Amino acid sequence: MTDPETLSVTIVDGYVDEPAHFGVPPYISTYPRYAAGALVDAGVPRDQITYHTIDRLRDQPDYWRDVDEADLMIYLGGMTVPGKYVGGTPAEPEEVRKLAWTANGTSLMGGPVKFGVGEENAGATETERQDLDFDFVAKGDVEAAVHDLVDSGLEGFNNRMRDLDEVSRWAQEGAFIVEQHPNHPTHLICELETSRGCAYRCSFCTEPLYGNPEFRPPPTVVGEVDALSDYGVKHFRIGRQADILAYGGDGEAPNPDALRQLYSGIREVAPDLETLHLDNMNPITIVNWPERSREGIRIIAEHNTPGDTAAFGLESADPVVQEENNLNVTAEECFEAVRIVNEAAGWRPGEDPADAPTFGDGAPRRLPKLLPGINLLHGLKGEREETYERNRAFLQRVYDEGYMLRRINIRQVMAFDGTDMSDTGAEIANDHKQLFKRYKKRVREEIDNPMLERVAPPGTVLPDVHLEYHQDGTTFGRQLGTYPLLVGVPGERELGRTIDVAVVDHGYRSVTGVPYPLDLNAASMNELTAIPGIGDSTAGDIVVNRPYESIADADLGTAFDLSQFVTTRSLESAD
Numbered sequence: 001m002t003d004p005e006t007l008s009v010t011i012v013d014g015y016v017d018e019p020a021h022f023g024v025p026p027y028i029s030t031y032p033r034y035a036a037g038a039l040v041d042a043g044v045p046r047d048q049i050t051y052h053t054i055d056r057l058r059d060q061p062d063y064w065r066d067v068d069e070a071d072l073m074i075y076l077g078g079m080t081v082p083g084k085y086v087g088g089t090p091a092e093p094e095e096v097r098k099l100a101w102t103a104n105g106t107s108l109m110g111g112p113v114k115f116g117v118g119e120e121n122a123g124a125t126e127t128e129r130q131d132l133d134f135d136f137v138a139k140g141d142v143e144a145a146v147h148d149l150v151d152s153g154l155e156g157f158n159n160r161m162r163d164l165d166e167v168s169r170w171a172q173e174g175a176f177i178v179e180q181h182p183n184h185p186t187h188l189i190c191e192l193e194t195s196r197g198c199a200y201r202c203s204f205c206t207e208p209l210y211g212n213p214e215f216r217p218p219p220t221v222v223g224e225v226d227a228l229s230d231y232g233v234k235h236f237r238i239g240r241q242a243d244i245l246a247y248g249g250d251g252e253a254p255n256p257d258a259l260r261q262l263y264s265g266i267r268e269v270a271p272d273l274e275t276l277h278l279d280n281m282n283p284i285t286i287v288n289w290p291e292r293s294r295e296g297i298r299i300i301a302e303h304n305t306p307g308d309t310a311a312f313g314l315e316s317a318d319p320v321v322q323e324e325n326n327l328n329v330t331a332e333e334c335f336e337a338v339r340i341v342n343e344a345a346g347w348r349p350g351e352d353p354a355d356a357p358t359f360g361d362g363a364p365r366r367l368p369k370l371l372p373g374i375n376l377l378h379g380l381k382g383e384r385e386e387t388y389e390r391n392r393a394f395l396q397r398v399y400d401e402g403y404m405l406r407r408i409n410i411r412q413v414m415a416f417d418g419t420d421m422s423d424t425g426a427e428i429a430n431d432h433k434q435l436f437k438r439y440k441k442r443v444r445e446e447i448d449n450p451m452l453e454r455v456a457p458p459g460t461v462l463p464d465v466h467l468e469y470h471q472d473g474t475t476f477g478r479q480l481g482t483y484p485l486l487v488g489v490p491g492e493r494e495l496g497r498t499i500d501v502a503v504v505d506h507g508y509r510s511v512t513g514v515p516y517p518l519d520l521n522a523a524s525m526n527e528l529t530a531i532p533g534i535g536d537s538t539a540g541d542i543v544v545n546r547p548y549e550s551i552a553d554a555d556l557g558t559a560f561d562l563s564q565f566v567t568t569r570s571l572e573s574a575d
């Protein structure tokens with residue numbers, strides 16, 4: 001029997017991406033936090049719990065020692081939706097196997113990896129469950145397995161789900177682990193869980209495997225935010241649920257009072273938070289309960305931070321595909337939900353919410369508070385050529401009728417055991433690969449690009465863009481938040497820093513920006529020419545005629561209003 005007081009534990013985070021739960025950096029999912037809390041609850045001292053991300057193990061191989069020497073090594077991971085990530089690279093199956101081989105102590109694997117492992121983390125693949133040579137695989141909740149395994153002296157555990165009391169306790173007790181994340185404190189966003197499970201049963205989705213939704217009461221989520229704030233977290237996303245609007249209700253209908261308690265409670269315990277975003281809103285909730293939904297959406301927009309996205313799982317605008325896959329919302333209903341979110345929350349800081357949705361010349365240069373995003377999934381049962389045209393036409397209609405979408409996510413299906421799609425597998429997705437490629441390109445060019453210009457026109461200020469990598473002489477970065485815009489800034493700037501940026505141009509899904517405000521006495525040629533209306537010769541004149549005492553001092557010879565981008569800093573600092 002191993003005494004918990006003497007136990008050393010290493011948690012390795014291989015990252016998760018589930019339909020309603022994200023944990024690739026800069027995000028930290030709930031799994032490592034809950035697992036750490038379960039360990040503490042079972043009697044393991046905090047200072048004997050070590051946490052590493054898979055990227056840290058790759059970058060600093062010395063840390064493998066912690067995997068090797070721990071009495072208990074816990075691997076957390078699993079991708080049940082495909083994706084490409086900037087902030088980290090999820091563990092590949094071979095790496096996970098290596099963890100099991102390296103660990104000298106007891107090894108336990110858990111998280112959505114229990115749903116299956118593919119050849120690679122990609123769309124159009126099939127998966128099967130594997131133990132990857134671990135001693136134990138948690139087939140229920142990994143945090144419950146962690147607790148019970150330690151409680152049994154590392155002998156074993158029964159696969160079970162944790163209850164609400166446990167999760168509330170573990171969420172708070174495990175908050176300390178965030179301090180060991182490489183991105184802590186400034187560049188870390190905590191995914192928060194308000195419920196698991198779903199009232200609906202879409203063919204491809206792993207969320208119903210958690211059963212019907214069970215909500216964490218507001219005080220428990222608020223208490224967790226309070227604890228995380230005490231450990232320096234300033235960025236939060238309420239992303240671990242299938243439908244934020246259903247929070248605290250009967251499982252389907254909205255309960256605005258519960259939303260108010262949740263959001264105002266969070267603001268009270270974390271008054272200095274810098275990001276409060278959400279993920280996942282079910283459009284069918286909005287259509288079925290429009291007035292209660294409007295109220296709920298208004299409450300969210302009052303308390304969140306700008307640039308928030310309510311991702312709608314339309315998945316397909318084709319009625320044949322909807323029927324065959326048990327999808328719950330039609331294109332018409334989804335359009336209605338898009339309209340309501342635009343009207344209730346598509347306002348920008350500094351303007352009257354009643355004016356929403358706003359864009360164009362008169363709109364404040366900030367991102368709207370909350371806009372819908374659309375998820376489309378290809379390779380589903382019944383998909384035909386016409387499906388692609390129907391999806392494209394749906395998106396075009398949203399644009400043509402004057403509404404905004406913050407993001408369009410187009411993917412191919414992954415088929416998981418236990419879901420209805422497992423019989424069909426990736427066959428349709430593979431047959432339609434060429435069609436998919438052409439259509440995706442068309443959507444990017446014809447819809448994403450003009451939509452992005454509507455949402456974030458030139459001059460839009462994006463505060464606190466974190467600079468992440470260089471490519472071809474440009475520095476790329478993103479704000480912390482839900483589906484943040486990728487921002488390219490001319491020149492190679494120091495990475496790891498955070499700057500305010502003003503948008504100057506658009507790609508399909510990314511924007512070009514210059515530091516805001518841009519100092520006319522210090523800006524580079526690249527930065528100056530990135531501003532609309534400033535060509536090479538004007539930029540050259542600006543540089544040659546420095547320094548300036550004021551913007552008016554510089555004869556810019558352009559009709560474009562530069563005051564939204566530039567300033568002049570003290571002359572001593574000018575070059």
Ligand code: SF4
Pocket residue numbers: 019020198199200201202205206207208242282313328
């Ligand atoms: S509505 Fe469908 S896609 Fe969304 S979580 Fe529920 S089952 Fe999954």
